[in-house]
Amino acid sequence: MAKSAKLSGWMTALVTPFRDGRVDEAAFRKLVNWQIQQGIHGLVPVGTTGESPTLSHDEHKRVVEMCIAEAKGRVPVIAGAGSNNTHEAVELSRHAEKAGADAVLIVAPYYNKPNQEGVYQHFKAINDAIGIPIIMYNIPPRSVIDINVDTMKRLYELKNIAGVKDACGDLSRIARQRMAMGSDFIQLSGDDATALMTLSNGAHGCISVVSNIAPKLCSQLQNAWNEGDPKKALKIQDKLTPLHFATFLEAGVTGAKYGLSVLGKMNEDVRLPLVPMVEANKAKLRAAMAQAGLIKDETLARAAE
Secondary structure (H helix, E strand, O other): OHHHOOOOEEEEEOOOOEEOOEEOHHHHHHHHHHHHHOOOOEEEOOOOOOOHHHOOHHHHHHHHHHHHHHHOOOOOEEEEOOOOOHHHHHHHHHHHHHHOOOEEEEEOOOOOOOOHHHHHHHHHHHHHHOOOOEEEEEOHHHHOOOOOHHHHHHHHOOOOEEEEEEOOOOOHHHHHHHHHHOOOOEEEEOOHHHHHHHHHOOOOEEEEOHHHOOHHHHHHHHHHHHOOOHHHHHHHHHHHHHHHHHHOOOOHHHHHHHHHHHOOOOOOOOOOOOOOOOHHHHHHHHHHHHHOOOOOOHHHHHHHO
16 A cells, blocks of 8 residues: 555755756756765655746656656655646656656645635545555645645545645644544654654654755754654754754745755756845855854854964
């Protein structure tokens, strides 16, 4: 059964590098390998952080294929395949399965504002079209609609609906969803800053933007929690907290790409309507990276010159 797949731990919602307006395939492949080498537990290409709204279908599919090819089965790949067009979501999900993805991530259909029956039928259509696990993505601040607990419970009865990436902003939902669906229902935080709190409520991991920049620290936090050492996990969380907030001073992808550019992993190019971070926020992000130990403290470095 598809639901037996183990999809837990700290997973990176990968950015998609660009160069001269095109997907920078070399930088993307290097990013995938670096993430795995740093200990990250899974990879999630072409979600919103991967700038999927501005990728062509061909680019989207190519990024999924590259991620799977580079991962080589070392960690699971959950391919972004969501859309507010059910037919498009089915097409992208079928491609992800054919390419070898371990699961797909399907965002609640945004902007159209379907009722709960429409939400159910949207996910059911995708469920019926593929044979790999589906992780629902519930993010009402962006999609406007909420996949409510009753609808999740109904969807979980389908063969491929395996869990949820939860970014609804209500920390009590993890517990409520666990009570409704049971502990095998995979729950992944969609918010870096509160991920540790969701773990304490029974979540299984996080799909993270910040781990683009700090995969080792993020995976270490998850490992500490899994090993029954919440004090160590909290210590790592305190180290990461300034980075969580600095990365999201603007769109998370622009923070992640700038941080990666500071680390020499890629340039910070994004596609309109996004633009690179403003300089004042770049300085704040560098300071947070230094506090997390990812780069040298700039003030100390200047004093030593």
